[in-house]
Amino acid sequence: MAQIVAGFGVPHTPIFPFLVKRDGPNCETAKLFAAQADRLAAVRPDVIVMFDTDHLNTFFLDSLPIFAIGVDKSFAGPNDEPREVPLYNVRSAPDLAVHIRRLGIESGFDIALSEHFSVDHSIIVPLHFLTPNMHVPVIPIFISGHVPPLPSAQRCYELGRTVGRAIASWNPASRVAVMGSGSFSLEVGGPRMMPGRDYGVPDPDWAARVVSCLSDQKIEALIAQSTQGQLLRAGNVGGELLNWIAMLGAIGGRAPEYIAPQLQNGHAYGVWRW
Amino acid sequence: MAKDPAQALAGKDISELERQALLAGDVGMLFRMGANPFLMAYMARFEVCGLNAEIYNQRMRAERIDEFGLPLVVSDDPA
Numbered sequence: 001m002a003q004i005v006a007g008f009g010v011p012h013t014p015i016f017p018f019l020v021k022r023d024g025p026n027c028e029t030a031k032l033f034a035a036q037a038d039r040l041a042a043v044r045p046d047v048i049v050m051f052d053t054d055h056l057n058t059f060f061l062d063s064l065p066i067f068a069i070g071v072d073k074s075f076a077g078p079n080d081e082p083r084e085v086p087l088y089n090v091r092s093a094p095d096l097a098v099h100i101r102r103l104g105i106e107s108g109f110d111i112a113l114s115e116h117f118s119v120d121h122s123i124i125v126p127l128h129f130l131t132p133n134m135h136v137p138v139i140p141i142f143i144s145g146h147v148p149p150l151p152s153a154q155r156c157y158e159l160g161r162t163v164g165r166a167i168a169s170w171n172p173a174s175r176v177a178v179m180g181s182g183s184f185s186l187e188v189g190g191p192r193m194m195p196g197r198d199y200g201v202p203d204p205d206w207a208a209r210v211v212s213c214l215s216d217q218k219i220e221a222l223i224a225q226s227t228q229g230q231l232l233r234a235g236n237v238g239g240e241l242l243n244w245i246a247m248l249g250a251i252g253g254r255a256p257e258y259i260a261p262q263l264q265n266g267h268a269y270g271v272w273r274w
Numbered sequence: 275m276a277k278d279p280a281q282a283l284a285g286k287d288i289s290e291l292e293r294q295a296l297l298a299g300d301v302g303m304l305f306r307m308g309a310n311p312f313l314m315a316y317m318a319r320f321e322v323c324g325l326n327a328e329i330y331n332q333r334m335r336a337e338r339i340d341e342f343g344l345p346l347v348v349s350d351d352p353a
Contacts, residue, residue: 056313146312189315189330191305191337198315198327202343232342236312 002096002170006043007251008036008179009214009244009270010126011262012052014082017128021084032260032269033129039257039271040130045177047093048131048138049100049163049250050123051243052181053145055080057120065112066151067159069104070119070140071097077119085121085128091137096170100139103166109159114142122181122240136177143246145182145231145239153226156242157219160249167250180247182240184210185266190236201266203234210241211261211268219248235266244270275322299323302333306345 020030057080059065074091104111123140141163143156151159160178167176184207187193187200194200201207213222223245231238254272261268275282283293295303299322301314311334317323318330338346 056310061310147310187343188312189318189334190311190343191334191339192343193331193335195335196328196331198318198331229342232344236343 002167002172002174002176004164004167004178004251005045005175005273006040006177007247007254007270007272008040008130008177009247009259009268010036010130010179010181011183011265011267011269012122012125012181013183013265013267014080014085014121014125016125017085018083020129028262032262035260036269036271037130039273040177043177043273044175045136046174047096047176048136048179049141049167049176050126050138050179050181051141051143051160051246052119052122053237053240053243054142055120055122055146055237058114058117058142061147064144064147065142066144067104067109068112068114068142069097069101070114070117070142071101072115072117075117075119075140078121078124079118080120082121082125085124088124088127088134090119090124090127090134093137093139096167096174097139099170100141100163100166103169104159104162107162107165109162111141126179126181141246143242145242146237148228148232150228150231150239151242152228153223153242153245156246157223157249160246161252162249163246164250164252178247178250180244182243183235183237183265183267184241185234186237186240187235188237192235200235201264203238204263204266206230206234207261207263207266207268211259211263214244214256214268214270215259217253217255219253275317276320279323297323299325299329300333301325301330302337305334305337306347
């Protein structure tokens with residue numbers, strides 16, 4: 001049977017590929033991603049399941065599911081053209097994606113189906129750093145974390161648990177790594193930008209509390225505090241924390257190997273291995 | 275939108291007030307009318323309607339907001 005072998009929490013800042021190319025492999029961001037890439041390679045995943053919030057590039061305001069799963073043999077991205085990121089074609093695992101969706105629906109989650117889709121930087125930028133050869137198939141599970149009303153943190157955690165059960169019931173013996181993509185406190189293009197920047201970190205204290213909860217395995221407390229109001233106070237993309245929470249649900253009550261914060265950016269890099 | 279924004283917006287299902295705000299790059303007004311700021315930021319990225327990163331930043335940061343980052347003043351545009 002398939003087994004989940006690791007969990008990763010990743011940021012997806014679209015300018016990171018440009019900055020890393022400019023600043024070289026010894027810059028902080030490059031080293032943080034490299035550390036995760038090493039650990040991902042060490043667990044030898046056959047498939048990556050990534051919880052992600054699309055930035056209105058795959059879906060749009062006129063058709064916006066709360067939960068959706070990508071089902072296709074492959075998908076392209078990024079469709080929003082961040083600098084210094086080539087257009088990739090990423091293999092996927094449609095049979096497992098169909099299995100996850102079916103079990104999810106049977107468990108009470110109305111997971112929409114998306115075929116023939118492309119993805120944006122929020123999926124591709126982490127893969128650009130962690131699997132630059134794009135040699136591991138990826139199944140994206142989309143959580144609507146930007147446009148209110150947002151699904152609750154508890155609901156997303158339960159979605160993760162359901163996905164974890166689906167993976168465990170998948171017959172081909174496969175090693176599956178689960179990822180959650182996004183930031184804890186971030187405002188993009190909104191009124192809480194910093195002067196002269198296109199982003200801001202409206203609630204750095206919240207980002208620090210999230211890191212603390214993750215490090216100390218206080219997941220129930222994290223879920224309880226991750227109300228829609230708190231996520232919105234954290235920034236117009238603060239709901240991306242829901243992807244990390246879903247990932248935590250999938251991997252179960254595990255202690256992190258480490259959480260490396262970049263609080264000036266309102267996010268962190270997390271690894272769970274066992 | 276870059277070459278001829280008026281032509282690009284012609285025939286679009288938007289109110290006259292929205293049209294004027296777009297052509298003027300009045301992102302504050304658009305924000306108060308409910309436009310998604312994440313999407314509006316593309317106008318600055320592609321420098322349309324008189325916007326660039328600096329101007330966009332100044333106009334958005336001038337908006338009065340509540341604790342959730344939502345506009346305090348909601349436009350009464352009938353559209």
